Amino acid sequence: MAVVGVLALQGSYNEHMAALRRIGVRGVEVRKPEQLLGVDSLIIPGGESTTMAKLANYHNLFPALREFVGGGKPVWGTCAGLIFLANKAVGQKTGGQELVGGLDCTVHRNFFGSQLQSFETELSVPKLSEKEGGNNTCRGVFIRAPAILEVGPDVEILADCPVPADRPSITISFGEGTEEEVYSKDRVIVAVRQGNILATAFHPELTSDSRWHRFFLDMDKESQAKAFSALSISSSSRDTENLPKNKPLDLPIFE
Numbered sequence: 001m002a003v004v005g006v007l008a009l010q011g012s013y014n015e016h017m018a019a020l021r022r023i024g025v026r027g028v029e030v031r032k033p034e035q036l037l038g039v040d041s042l043i044i045p046g047g048e049s050t051t052m053a054k055l056a057n058y059h060n061l062f063p064a065l066r067e068f069v070g071g072g073k074p075v076w077g078t079c080a081g082l083i084f085l086a087n088k089a090v091g092q093k094t095g096g097q098e099l100v101g102g103l104d105c106t107v108h109r110n111f112f113g114s115q116l117q118s119f120e121t122e123l124s125v126p127k128l129s130e131k132e133g134g135n136n137t138c139r140g141v142f143i144r145a146p147a148i149l150e151v152g153p154d155v156e157i158l159a160d161c162p163v164p165a166d167r168p169s170i171t172i173s174f175g176e177g178t179e180e181e182v183y184s185k186d187r188v189i190v191a192v193r194q195g196n197i198l199a200t201a202f203h204p205e206l207t208s209d210s211r212w213h214r215f216f217l218d219m220d221k222e223s224q225a226k227a228f229s230a231l232s233i234s235s236s237s238r239d240t241e242n243l244p245k246n247k248p249l250d251l252p253i254f255e
């Protein structure tokens with residue numbers, strides 16, 4: 001069975017571990033770069049992205065995280081984890097923070113306001129229910145939550161939500177020397193998938209609905225199946241004449 005890692009530097013990693021346990025999967029806490037070698041997929045939890053980035057830097061995790069994402073292993077970022085995975089973040093503290101990147105989007109770090117403007121809402125999630133069953137909505141728990149402002153062409157939108165009316169208007173500065181822009185759309189993106197990257201601005205691990213965890217595990221299974229079929233194609237086309245007849249083959253085979 002695939003081993004699911006949970007980045008355990010800060011934030012809601014215990015809750016993700018518990019959510020995995022509820023569906024019979026044992027997660028592995030990841031704190032060091034070398035531990036990423038032993039996991040097949042990774043959850044980056046919510047928390048506080050600046051603090052998490054400082055801790056990731058301290059443990060020299062960024063290069064290994066980038067390699068993991070770049071290598072196509074399934075990764076799911078929730079909330080601060082989504083910020084980590086974005087190629088671009090706005091609304092950051094002065095000096096910004098290091099990002100892992102990989103997800104072709106622009107994220108606003110505290111789009112929905114301060115801690116006090118945290119909220120819960122029902123989200124329409126047709127693609128999740130199509131795959132994992134259940135009804136067409138899920139509970140979205142937003143805690144000082146980010147939102148996705150823009151996505152690239154390869155990013156599939158899994159959920160969006162109305163911008164709360166009481167939210168103060170925000171001005172987005174797209175970096176030095178570029179125009180500032182007031183966010184004027186009335187809906188904003190809160191869940192996406194790009195290949196093996198899943199990202200949610202909210203916290204499914206804080207609800208009893210396991211479908212997002214199952215959805216991620218299914219991505220993991222699909223990617224394992226692909227890797228396995230690629231492996232069997234290459235091994236079936238290989239000249240097996242000279243292999244010792246009774247030596248059992250270990251899988252996976254790296255040559």
Ligand SMILES: NC(=O)CC[C@H](N)C(=O)O
Binds near residue numbers: 143145146
């Ligand atoms: N619940 C969360 O993960 C909040 C993330 C927070 N907005 C940040 O910048 O890190």
